[in-house]
Amino acid sequence: MRGLLLAGLVLGTAPLYADYTPFYLGLLTEVLVFGLFALAYDVLLGHAGVLSLGHSAFVGVGAYATGLLLARRLAPLEPSLLAGAVGGLLTSLILGLLVLRKRGVYLAMLTLALSQVFYYVVLMWTPVTGGTDGLGNLPILTLSEPLGWRLSKHPVTRYYVVVTIVFVAMLVIRHLLRSPLGRVMRAVKANETRAAACGYDTRRVRLAAFAISGFFSGLAGALLTVVLEFVPIENIHWQMSGTVLIMTLFGGTGTMLGPFIGAGVFIWMRDFLSKYLEYWEVFVGGAFVLIVLFFPEGIVGTLTGLLGRRRAAPAAESGAQPIEPEALVRRRTEGGDGEACLLESHGLSKTFGGLTAVNAVDFQVRRGELRSVIGPNGAGKTTFFNLLTGVLPSSGGRILFKGRDITRLPAHAVSRLGIARSYQVTNIFGDLSVFENVRIAAQSRVTHYRFWGHADRLAAVNERAQEILRHLGLTGKGDVRGAELSHGDQRYLEIGIALATDPDFLLLDEPTAGMSPEETRRTAAFVRRLAGHVTVVVVEHDMEVVMGISDRITVLNYGEVLAEGTPAEIRANPDVRRVYLRD
């Protein structure tokens, strides 16, 4: 907040400094507009983890929308600005819907190619857009009554109007990033699979990030039209996307200030370097390569790192001591105990090419049961889990949960119905704090897309997260990054994330993997006590654990059910002894 006030003060008084000239003030105005553009861009890159090279379309459509309304005297200035922002929003939705089935660099390539469509439309539609000559003929720009201020040829007025809009936009973006939705965006960036397993529709979340980014990029485009009083076709050319990418990375992603610093550095290079150096792009490109290679956190990120503002690791004790599993579990539905079948599969199969990993598995779990699934390596246990949780589509058969067919549901929808899981290979939000790991999972029970209000003020969610950390013995480590936890603690966090979604049905994939005998013993007891409150299915290799805790055991072999029964029955089963136990 202090930083904001300081920034407001400096920017608010900038025109008063002795040696300003309209030229410099114009430049500063431009830096602010491009800073807003870069900040909007960073909503997608730094906060949602999506690399876009299509932002030229968002900013360009915004610039042309505003320019057209003004040039044709269709609307006053303020609605024209809003139309620019909405234009950017709509463009981002179109682009987002087309590309969001893809990921990573391939998505980046698609956004670039698709954004060029908008360029060609502008290029060809000369009667309306002016084609390569750009769009001119703008009226004298004035604010509507009662203010009625004139912006054209009044650089100081224009500066203050732009500063105000940029500042408000920045506050709104900051608010959005701190909202529950903003936090979900960060979770999707940190670990998309896990976010989906917490019940978040990650594609929609990324689309929302596209929309926010598009809206403010469009607004930046609209402001660009006001600043230049002209719309050059370069505004919608794909190099504009490259420019904003360079600005953002120069400044540093994931910060509020970085994009503005980056915009300043870039415009300084463009305007001053190019005075002395004809081939200034060599330096821009070179600096960009160096930043990516050696300072990936950008100017602001690197400086903050140097100033040592990173948190010192808290000296919390290791050794998680789960105390009361009772408190960890919250039932979604009351009643329904006894014989009721909570989850069942009929003829469930999965083939990968010619390989049948899961073959016609019939499987029933009663409410309140603790079931173990065992089998030699490659028996299809994890694939079976992936089918149950909607991570993989099945090749045949049906899955029923609480009597409802969930065979075709995606992972996030399965999670919302009350199925949670842990993973064989630790799968947490490594970049998020331990507290946020659990908090974001708990938040999925309350809200997914709410974009107003501070996420940290969801009292019920905070309490739930605190409670889970306390009972997992992780309270002192709430501020540590997930990735920095010890292996044992990560395994507990893994279970904590799953429990925070308040499941009725919990799948644990080798919860004791990589644990010491002591940790294993403790975890086994913990799982056994959990089972008194939530239905649990465990994949486990440690036979002592399996025999000790299970109500019933299912043995898989080559993707098929070999046997099923109580531990005593399984121990006595000749098939199992031959194939699996070999004793």
Add this chain to the structure above:
Amino acid sequence: MNGCILILVALGLSIVFGLMGIINFAHGVFYMLGAYAGWLTVQLTGNFWLALVTAPAAVGLLGALVERGVLKRIYGTRNANFAGVLVTYGLAIMIPDLVRMTFGRPGKPFAMPAILTGSLFQLGATEVHGYRVFILLVTAALLPLLWLLLNKSNLGLVIRAGTSDNLMVQLLGINVARTWTITYALGAALAGLAGVITAPLVAVAPEMGGLVLIECFIVTVVGGMGSFLGVVAGGLLIGETLALTGMLYDVFADVVIYLAMALVLLVRPRGLFGQEGMSEE
């Protein structure tokens, strides 16, 4: 853009993406540099045929240097694939300006070898130019060789194995680092060859790489990234679409191929011949 040339450039892009997971934004620059290397060779020796060898060789060598000197640093880092895009994008900004610095801003005329100039024969209403036939022959000769290299040779086996499971290939004790260098150099060399072949049809200019890069993106999206057959089909389809719509109504040509791409994305997101999952990561 000629379909055959598009195939050559896009193949390089696709091979590099398939193995390394990097969208090589410097690919258009390699294409441009191929044209310049060819132009330089012809200036010095007056021999066009020699340029067909020196250009890909020089650009391939440069590709190897870029891979060893720059890209190597990002392997294994967080978000290595993003960094690969960013670094090569930085090179794509830098290198054209370096070329302008060295050779000047204006384009360079590049004379066609006398034997290939003029029309070869009449096909219906259109004249078939010798040079077009030459391009077709070069591509037709090269594609089977490349296919054999990628599908039947030891190197190709390592490339394809590395595409599906890089770590495993390393665990088998195969020198993956060298394979990556060779692959990247091969991709660059293909772009360089396409550049020198195109040179007589257009003026050799520092900006010539930008457009071809985006057209290659479209080819790989339509055909299917990482698929040999997909790139060939996509290249022919896009190249011919450009040629046909260009004849009918010039300004439409560019838009039509973008719409084709959007259509493929909606109907068959993995591309005509793409493998499932190839582009998901």
